Amino acid sequence: MSRLLIQNxxxxxxxxxxxxxxxxxxxxxxxDGKITSxxxxxxxxxxxxxxxxxxxxxxxxxxxxxxTHSPMVMMRGAAEDLSIDNWFNQKIWPMEMNLTxxxxxxxxxxxxxxxLLAGVTTFVDHYFHADQIAQAAxxxxxxxxxxxxxxxxxxxxxxxxxxxxxxxxxxxxxxRITASLGxxxxxxxxxxxLRRTAEVAxxxxxxxxxxxxxxxxxxxxxxxxxxxxxxxxxxxxxxxxSGSLIAHGCGIVDSDYALLQAHADRTVVATCPxxxxxxxMGNITPIKQLHAAGIPVAIGTDGAAxxxxxxxxxxxxxxxxxxKHQQNNAEWMPLSETLRLATHNGAKASTHxxxxxxxxxxxxxxxxxxxxxxxxxxxxxxxALVYSTRPTDVVHVVVDGNLVVKNRSLTTADLTEILTQAxxxxxxxxxxxNPGAIQHYAP
Amino acid sequence: MSRLLIQNxxxxxxxxxxxxxxxxxxxxxxxDGKITSxxxxxxxxxxxxxxxxxxxxxxxxxxxxxxTHSPMVMMRGAAEDLSIDNWFNQKIWPMEMNLTxxxxxxxxxxxxxxxLLAGVTTFVDHYFHADQIAQAAxxxxxxxxxxxxxxxxxxxxxxxxxxxxxxxxxxxxxxRITASLGxxxxxxxxxxxLRRTAEVAxxxxxxxxxxxxxxxxxxxxxxxxxxxxxxxxxxxxxxxxSGSLIAHGCGIVDSDYALLQAHADRTVVATCPxxxxxxxMGNITPIKQLHAAGIPVAIGTDGAAxxxxxxxxxxxxxxxxxxKHQQNNAEWMPLSETLRLATHNGAKASTHxxxxxxxxxxxxxxxxxxxxxxxxxxxxxxxALVYSTRPTDVVHVVVDGNLVVKNRSLTTADLTEILTQAxxxxxxxxxxxNPGAIQHYAP
Numbered sequence: 003m004s005r006l007l008i009q010n011x012x013x014x015x016x017x018x019x020x021x022x023x024x025x026x027x028x029x030x031x032x033x034d035g036k037i038t039s040x041x042x043x044x045x046x047x048x049x050x051x052x053x054x055x056x057x058x059x060x061x062x063x064x065x066x067x068x069x070t071h072s073p074m075v076m077m078r079g080a081a082e083d084l085s086i087d088n089w090f091n092q093k094i095w096p097m098e099m100n101l102t103x104x105x106x107x108x109x110x111x112x113x114x115x116x117x118l119l120a121g122v123t124t125f126v127d128h129y130f131h132a133d134q135i136a137q138a139a140x141x142x143x144x145x146x147x148x149x150x151x152x153x154x155x156x157x158x159x160x161x162x163x164x165x166x167x168x169x170x171x172x173x174x175x176x177x178r179i180t181a182s183l184g185x186x187x188x189x190x191x192x193x194x195x196l197r198r199t200a201e202v203a204x205x206x207x208x209x210x211x212x213x214x215x216x217x218x219x220x221x222x223x224x225x226x227x228x229x230x231x232x233x234x235x236x237x238x239x240x241x242x243x244s245g246s247l248i249a250h251g252c253g254i255v256d257s258d259y260a261l262l263q264a265h266a267d268r269t270v271v272a273t274c275p276x277x278x279x280x281x282x283m284g285n286i287t288p289i290k291q292l293h294a295a296g297i298p299v300a301i302g303t304d305g306a307a308x309x310x311x312x313x314x315x316x317x318x319x320x321x322x323x324x325x326k327h328q329q330n331n332a333e334w335m336p337l338s339e340t341l342r343l344a345t346h347n348g349a350k351a352s353t354h355x356x357x358x359x360x361x362x363x364x365x366x367x368x369x370x371x372x373x374x375x376x377x378x379x380x381x382x383x384x385x386a387l388v389y390s391t392r393p394t395d396v397v398h399v400v401v402d403g404n405l406v407v408k409n410r411s412l413t414t415a416d417l418t419e420i421l422t423q424a425x426x427x428x429x430x431x432x433x434x435x436n437p438g439a440i441q442h443y444a445p
Numbered sequence: 446m447s448r449l450l451i452q453n454x455x456x457x458x459x460x461x462x463x464x465x466x467x468x469x470x471x472x473x474x475x476x477d478g479k480i481t482s483x484x485x486x487x488x489x490x491x492x493x494x495x496x497x498x499x500x501x502x503x504x505x506x507x508x509x510x511x512x513t514h515s516p517m518v519m520m521r522g523a524a525e526d527l528s529i530d531n532w533f534n535q536k537i538w539p540m541e542m543n544l545t546x547x548x549x550x551x552x553x554x555x556x557x558x559x560x561l562l563a564g565v566t567t568f569v570d571h572y573f574h575a576d577q578i579a580q581a582a583x584x585x586x587x588x589x590x591x592x593x594x595x596x597x598x599x600x601x602x603x604x605x606x607x608x609x610x611x612x613x614x615x616x617x618x619x620x621r622i623t624a625s626l627g628x629x630x631x632x633x634x635x636x637x638x639l640r641r642t643a644e645v646a647x648x649x650x651x652x653x654x655x656x657x658x659x660x661x662x663x664x665x666x667x668x669x670x671x672x673x674x675x676x677x678x679x680x681x682x683x684x685x686x687s688g689s690l691i692a693h694g695c696g697i698v699d700s701d702y703a704l705l706q707a708h709a710d711r712t713v714v715a716t717c718p719x720x721x722x723x724x725x726m727g728n729i730t731p732i733k734q735l736h737a738a739g740i741p742v743a744i745g746t747d748g749a750a751x752x753x754x755x756x757x758x759x760x761x762x763x764x765x766x767x768x769k770h771q772q773n774n775a776e777w778m779p780l781s782e783t784l785r786l787a788t789h790n791g792a793k794a795s796t797h798x799x800x801x802x803x804x805x806x807x808x809x810x811x812x813x814x815x816x817x818x819x820x821x822x823x824x825x826x827x828x829a830l831v832y833s834t835r836p837t838d839v840v841h842v843v844v845d846g847n848l849v850v851k852n853r854s855l856t857t858a859d860l861t862e863i864l865t866q867a868x869x870x871x872x873x874x875x876x877x878x879n880p881g882a883i884q885h886y887a888p
Contacts, residue, residue, distance in 0.1 A: 075821075075822075076822060077824070078820075078821070078822065078824060078828075078829075078833065079823070079824040079825035079828030079829055079832070079833075080824040080825065082779075082780055082825060082827075082828045082832075083775065083776050083779040083780060084775060084776065085774075085775045085776060086775065089775070112818055112821065115818050116818040116819050119818065120819075276766065278770070279766035279767065279769055279770040280765075280766055280769055280775065280832075281769075281775050282769045282770060282772070282773050282774055282775040284773065310828060310829075310832035310833040311819050311832070311833045312819070313819065320766075322723075323719065323722035323723055323763075324722065326722055326723055326724075326725045327721070327722040327725060329725070330725050330727065331528075331725055332526065332527060332528045332529065332532070332723065332724050332725040333526050333527065333528060336525070336526040337525055337526060373864070375555055375558050375559040375562065375860065375863070375864065376559050376563075376754050376755070376756065376836070377521075378518075378521070378555065378864055378867055378868065379518075379519060379521065379867050379868050379871035380522070381520070381521065381522040381523040381871065381875060382522035382523065382525060384525075385521075385522030385525045385753065386521075386522055386753075389522070389525075389723075389753035389754070390521065390522075390753040390754045392835055392836065392837060393819070393835065394835060394837040417818065420818070421816070421818065421821055424821055424822050425821065425822050428822035428824065432824060
């Protein structure tokens with residue numbers, strides 16, 4: 003039995019609806035990875051337990067990165083100021099010809115380090131060589147749901163291999179690491195392959211994580227080519243019925259909501275607004291309309307090849323800002339709702355029992371120091387968390403009851419070695435001298 | 446004679462047009478506050494000089510916060526999720542009834558600390574009791590241009606007192622601290638008072654810093670009430686001819702550009718996009734059109750009562766992101782241009798000889814460490830500076846040749862004491878029990 007006592011912290015309480023609040027002077031008791039109690043600070047109980055003095059710190063549910071391609075940190079800054087077409091076709095998809103299992107693992111280790119140090123305790127990933135990402139997540143101590151990516155262009159064997167990778171990840175039997183099925187998107191995966199994915203998902207109880215309706219242009223093109231919106235394709239191929247995490251959804255149109263609503267109990271949409279702005283994709287995710295339809299929206303960073311960071315603090319701030327702007331309503335996307343998206347809804351996106359600090363839930367949390375000048379005076383800790391907190395305000399991080407970041411340092415791996423390794427292979431991944439591309443962007 | 450040698454750093458070179466670049470392995474020599482040479486790293490010269498080993502660090506021109514109300518850090522987080530009307534009328538302008546010289550100084554000290562630690566070496570301020578802000582800036586060692594704010598509603602004596610404060614600040618005779626005249630805005634200051642401001646400005650060689658055309662609604666209202674846009678009012682009252690720094694300009698309309706262009710040699714516009722999103726103000730500053738008209742645009746944070754931080758890294762990132770989104774063009778507002786706005790154009794906004802690292806310029810710079818995981822691998826340092834650098838990546842800061850931040854700590858003041866003092870008076874500033882407001886927002 004492993005026991006951890008986090009002593010004398012404040013606790014951010016994120017209810018399912020309504021205002022968040024902060025409870026002062028609390029002790030969080032954790033046993034075998036789960037929160038067992040949160041009670042007013044008292045004497046240290048006797049017995050065999052690790053005690054972490056958290057005086058002056060605020061415990062927040064660990065953030066979830068609800069959609070990312072973690073190894074793409076290796077291409078950070080290597081494709082800037084480009085249209086979405088050129089970003090894919092001139093840079094990213096040719097660069098991804100250079101992927102190898104080893105290089106993916108090197109990237110995933112760096113990504114896990116960046117996320118943990120920022121208080122991101124779960125990431126929901128969609129990438130190639132996902133078994134390597136699983137190994138990195140196991141090593142670093144982060145929680146993850148991993149979807150092995152495939153395109154129709156690489157053939158049925160690659161599709162089945164991706165399914166096998168999902169099965170292998172599940173077979174690791176570690177409660178921190180789950181798998182989803184990962185078709186890339188309706189514009190790169192045929193309806194036949196989407197149907198096959200839905201069959202496997204339903205037969206073996208996998209959730210499906212894919213991109214869909216990324217832009218309004220994609221939706222228009224889909225209607226022209228296939229006589230259906232991307233969401234209609236997800237519906238008629240059984241993807242929605244299987245349960246899905248849909249990345250972006252910026253091109254969701256009015257007629258799609260009824261289809262999504264019919265599967266509201268098994269659908270989550272991930273929004274990554276920095277990417278929509280940076281690639282000038284036009285619309286942002288219609289969060290208000292999705293919530294009205296009962297579809298939870300969670301917050302992701304997408305890959306660092308466009309987002310440049312895996313900083314979910316930055317993403318949640320941009321969700322609040324872009325929503326206010328888009329809705330022309332400064333009262334919308336209030337502080338509590340923003341925090342709920344990054345925590346509560348993040349847990350729905352990951353399929354893990356995290357996202358709120360309460361007995362019975364997984365002990366995944368960040369201890370944040372709000373005493374630095376950029377958060378002071380602290381009239382409102384919720385406002386600080388949404389609008390001024392930085393990743394470097396995160397002091398300690400607990401995942402599954404384990405202290406994986408202590409005093410702003412990883413306890414599970416050597417950061418210098420991770421960075422050295424990343425720098426040794428970085429140039430091999432951005433090399434554009436080889437011909438070809440893993441896919442062509444022409445949705 | 447004071448001499449500082451910054452040894453073995455990389456240097457960000459920001460040219461007036463075209464691509465920025467990074468020169469590796471350079472020594473920066475500084476004498477009496479000015480850069481005297483930047484040359485390839487060599488032996489340490491003999492003589493009486495301070496040497497700072499900057500191996501592994503990138504020297505960037507110190508950032509300018511081109512429009513702020515620094516003491517409003519004291520209201521950080523105290524007015525959230527409100528429309529612009531309610532933000533002013535229910536919160537900020539009633540709270541500002543509580544301003545006293547001492548409280549303003551306490552707030553300004555905290556603001557200067559936050560900015561310096563983030564590598565912001567100059568701020569261009571617009572606030573009450575600006576003589577107190579000058580004292581804080583002198584103490585902390587930051588560079589500033591300070592405009593004492595006035596409204597017509599407080600009468601001609603308050604207007605003249607504000608002008609006197611500007612004269613007093615100038616009379617301090619410190620080259621780091623300059624003064625501008627600070628009428629609040631055309632919707633709160635009469636044309637008579639704007640004319641008087643222009644007279645004083647021209648007679649005594651002051652620049653004028655004010656808000657104008659903050660939203661398209663303000664422009665429409667101005668046309669209805671006064672038969673003129675805010676920019677037309679600035680033109681016909683002599684403000685534009687005097688030389689001005691115009692905050693926001695989101696409501697600039699086509700007919701305004703010719704007026705601005707006629708004074709392009711003495712006009713700068715400051716943009717603060719986080720504020721436009723957060724208050725749902727509609728349009729953002731028309732940067733592309735202003736640049737086409739020859740008007741430089743610089744980047745500010747506005748007050749932390751809405752922006753929540755004084756982090757110019759955050760602001761410059763949002764300028765790039767919102768411009769790409771607004772223009773529907775991912776190639777626009779490229780890395781080099783974004784950095785130029787925050788440095789080169791920042792210097793124009795401040796009227797100081799800063800913003801580029803070259804011999805003869807003031808030695809105002811930040812030494813940035815890009816080795817942390819969120820900036821690695823470093824394929825492109827310009828992309829890192831725009832899209833992933835955090836204020837905590839700033840290690841050392843030099844203003845006017847003085848090392849004011851060393852190893853992430855202030856050298857000029859005790860941060861703990863600044864924070865203690867701020868917390869002691871914070872509640873007095875957000876107290877809403879007293880009746881009244883310093884102004885009513887009804888533009």
